[in-house]
Amino acid sequence: MMPNPSAAGTWLANRAPASQPNLAETMAEMGRRAREAAAVVALAGPESKNTALRAAAKAVRASEVEILAANARDLAEAEGEKLAPALRDRLALDPKRLEAVAAGLEAIAERPDPVGRSLARWSRPNGLNIERVAVPLGVVGIIYESRPNVTADAGGLALKSGNAAILRGGSESFYSSRALVAALADGLRAARLPEAAIQLVPTRDRAAVGIMLGMSGVIDIIVPRGGASLIERVQRESRIPVIAHLEGLCHTYIHAAADPEKARRIALNAKMRRVSICGATETLLVDHEVARTILPPILADLHAAGCELRGDPQVLALHREVKPATEQDWRTEYLDAILAVRIVDGIGAAIAHIERFGSHHTDAIVTEDTGAAERFLREVDSAIVLVNASTQFADGGEFGMGAEIGISTQRLPPRGPVGAEQLTTYKYLVRGNGQVRP
Amino acid sequence: MMPNPSAAGTWLANRAPASQPNLAETMAEMGRRAREAAAVVALAGPESKNTALRAAAKAVRASEVEILAANARDLAEAEGEKLAPALRDRLALDPKRLEAVAAGLEAIAERPDPVGRSLARWSRPNGLNIERVAVPLGVVGIIYESRPNVTADAGGLALKSGNAAILRGGSESFYSSRALVAALADGLRAARLPEAAIQLVPTRDRAAVGIMLGMSGVIDIIVPRGGASLIERVQRESRIPVIAHLEGLCHTYIHAAADPEKARRIALNAKMRRVSICGATETLLVDHEVARTILPPILADLHAAGCELRGDPQVLALHREVKPATEQDWRTEYLDAILAVRIVDGIGAAIAHIERFGSHHTDAIVTEDTGAAERFLREVDSAIVLVNASTQFADGGEFGMGAEIGISTQRLPPRGPVGAEQLTTYKYLVRGNGQVRP
Numbered sequence: 001m002m003p004n005p006s007a008a009g010t011w012l013a014n015r016a017p018a019s020q021p022n023l024a025e026t027m028a029e030m031g032r033r034a035r036e037a038a039a040v041v042a043l044a045g046p047e048s049k050n051t052a053l054r055a056a057a058k059a060v061r062a063s064e065v066e067i068l069a070a071n072a073r074d075l076a077e078a079e080g081e082k083l084a085p086a087l088r089d090r091l092a093l094d095p096k097r098l099e100a101v102a103a104g105l106e107a108i109a110e111r112p113d114p115v116g117r118s119l120a121r122w123s124r125p126n127g128l129n130i131e132r133v134a135v136p137l138g139v140v141g142i143i144y145e146s147r148p149n150v151t152a153d154a155g156g157l158a159l160k161s162g163n164a165a166i167l168r169g170g171s172e173s174f175y176s177s178r179a180l181v182a183a184l185a186d187g188l189r190a191a192r193l194p195e196a197a198i199q200l201v202p203t204r205d206r207a208a209v210g211i212m213l214g215m216s217g218v219i220d221i222i223v224p225r226g227g228a229s230l231i232e233r234v235q236r237e238s239r240i241p242v243i244a245h246l247e248g249l250c251h252t253y254i255h256a257a258a259d260p261e262k263a264r265r266i267a268l269n270a271k272m273r274r275v276s277i278c279g280a281t282e283t284l285l286v287d288h289e290v291a292r293t294i295l296p297p298i299l300a301d302l303h304a305a306g307c308e309l310r311g312d313p314q315v316l317a318l319h320r321e322v323k324p325a326t327e328q329d330w331r332t333e334y335l336d337a338i339l340a341v342r343i344v345d346g347i348g349a350a351i352a353h354i355e356r357f358g359s360h361h362t363d364a365i366v367t368e369d370t371g372a373a374e375r376f377l378r379e380v381d382s383a384i385v386l387v388n389a390s391t392q393f394a395d396g397g398e399f400g401m402g403a404e405i406g407i408s409t410q411r412l413p414p415r416g417p418v419g420a421e422q423l424t425t426y427k428y429l430v431r432g433n434g435q436v437r438p
Numbered sequence: 439m440m441p442n443p444s445a446a447g448t449w450l451a452n453r454a455p456a457s458q459p460n461l462a463e464t465m466a467e468m469g470r471r472a473r474e475a476a477a478v479v480a481l482a483g484p485e486s487k488n489t490a491l492r493a494a495a496k497a498v499r500a501s502e503v504e505i506l507a508a509n510a511r512d513l514a515e516a517e518g519e520k521l522a523p524a525l526r527d528r529l530a531l532d533p534k535r536l537e538a539v540a541a542g543l544e545a546i547a548e549r550p551d552p553v554g555r556s557l558a559r560w561s562r563p564n565g566l567n568i569e570r571v572a573v574p575l576g577v578v579g580i581i582y583e584s585r586p587n588v589t590a591d592a593g594g595l596a597l598k599s600g601n602a603a604i605l606r607g608g609s610e611s612f613y614s615s616r617a618l619v620a621a622l623a624d625g626l627r628a629a630r631l632p633e634a635a636i637q638l639v640p641t642r643d644r645a646a647v648g649i650m651l652g653m654s655g656v657i658d659i660i661v662p663r664g665g666a667s668l669i670e671r672v673q674r675e676s677r678i679p680v681i682a683h684l685e686g687l688c689h690t691y692i693h694a695a696a697d698p699e700k701a702r703r704i705a706l707n708a709k710m711r712r713v714s715i716c717g718a719t720e721t722l723l724v725d726h727e728v729a730r731t732i733l734p735p736i737l738a739d740l741h742a743a744g745c746e747l748r749g750d751p752q753v754l755a756l757h758r759e760v761k762p763a764t765e766q767d768w769r770t771e772y773l774d775a776i777l778a779v780r781i782v783d784g785i786g787a788a789i790a791h792i793e794r795f796g797s798h799h800t801d802a803i804v805t806e807d808t809g810a811a812e813r814f815l816r817e818v819d820s821a822i823v824l825v826n827a828s829t830q831f832a833d834g835g836e837f838g839m840g841a842e843i844g845i846s847t848q849r850l851p852p853r854g855p856v857g858a859e860q861l862t863t864y865k866y867l868v869r870g871n872g873q874v875r876p
Contacts, residue, residue: 122838128831128836130838137850220849221849259872266874270874377867383865386870387867387870389870398562398875412850412863413852413863414851415865416866425851426854427819427820427822427854429824430831432826433700434700434826436711437828437836
């Protein structure tokens, strides 16, 4: 199924843009086209956006050979740069992953239209009728790393929410992203929507990011989806508002009234299902009342699954493979098969630990005590707070949003998973019959 | 009623803070106290917050002599600095204005509690129940200019929404604000809430603003309420997220199907009721079909009311007092008794003018044609879009929010009037029974 890389190279060379004599000029032109397209897609009806998304899914399937060839070219170039195996895996597409990309676009089409929803409506004593309705953000600039599927998710979600997107993918996935954007463009054309509604920065030149960050007044919102250094750069350099995804230092707290079996299943899944995602648990807190009974089998499971364990002195006494934890462990987002484990003196101490060391992303309690559960839900100040469930559910798809563009850790909305609905804002419509203000 | 300024001086000297040997230290200590207070007021019930607001209103009334004395001291010092009459008027309190401050706090207490509202709730096929609930922002830093009533509005709204507030008022109103904050503290004490929930920066030293802007991690959100230079400074210097209030370049468009009487009443009110507020109309657009019939009496009214008129060549022909407008007039937020008037060729041209020159704050159409009204509501991309009503309704109080902290012109929420509800964010509560992610 994987096509010959050299044939792919030829095919792509035909589509490659001319060399960039003036990147700033190219970016400015993208910006102008994006603004024009944004005005059109903002007013496009649900039918037309969904037609585009479904046609794009079809085009992804029909272009399988081309897209996989483009991906092979990215992988071949990555070979030279000695990409880490994990990064290489994130970059690689295959027919199954590509089908998931197409199905993802169709799932976005299935969701209710987020634009034009009436969010609130009330009347005033003077007869004015006031309505708050959801509207698109405008032009969204999305800067992300090597996973090419983000290109389709981000482009699809932006379109669904009536925005124009300027996508800047990781340079390692440049050819894959370009081939996917070509399929998205096919979808837009099929629905007679402007192709410029989803544009990819047409160069791997890293200077393009700096130019994007300076496009205040053209790009309305920047969504950086990447590591801390990218997000810091965006916040430092840009005056454009940001939807930021920072650290996920997530906790699972096993309360005194936890069901031992649920605790065991959840702790293992929360840490080990995938260790590199932001919703992976990094610190396990266990109530001192049940630590001796509940914790040993959990530690055994985790050790057997290949997880390194770092614990406080009480935890050290419960399993011979535990290494001593330092305070730095409570502050570390490992994104790896390492877990910090701490015994705490009740729910108050657990909440205080989470407040002190956590990142307000996602935290869970395991308990059969409804009062404790509700207290945890109320007092833990995180974007997502769970009871009796794995922190790995911190995901827009798992929330039923169809797809996500990331998890926002900022306080102002959007907070938590960012799907199409979260890529809208609102405006007020006020209907009167001649009212003037006294 | 106005007490003797020198007596006021003595009274205030007793309450004055010691000189500031180290402003940075003072600010850091305020920040620590604010964070502690934020954790308490975030969980405070509606009763307790409303008790505090009502007790604060009582304390404002009971401290009338002290507050007016403090205001007299501000006014006396302003005398030396030769404040413009308009600024002096904004600074001055009298018994009537003070009663409005007290009543404003009571009005905030009457409003529904914005914290803990269930914003959405759904279940997933795996049995997870997901709920989005409104929660406070945390510590809100509010930087504003000379009107002392903002001190009470901002403090009251922050408390109602479960936030702690660090207030930095204009240095001209320092003593007035300090006396008002003392009344708010009385209210907090009466409800056994921490006084540090509403703190005023205890110095007129302008360096305090710079320190506030650097308090990332302590202050969650900055609300600058002031001129463009303040907001630009905040956006340039601070990494703390901002709720920004920029320009209000508002339009009123008189459509071909406008009712002439409504058009006349609305145009005069939208411009002249108060010329210095952000919701005042700055440009009047008139459909060419009706300009000759509808516009002359409107121009006569405005001229009679003391408004300077600047128009395009067609407008010049309709009234002898009109001066020629330049393109710069379409771009100017006068905040004064000056109106730019332009004849446009239909609703499309009106919307295009607003898109090109407006500030996406507040824009109105006057028409009896429902289709035109709905098109204007849909296509004009402003925080507030009105039909047959004055743009001067752009105000949280007029929207029924009890009070407002400003009008946000940013695209991401909160957009438009910012009341207590808009000073909240949300989190997701996920209730499971042992779910793990496959």
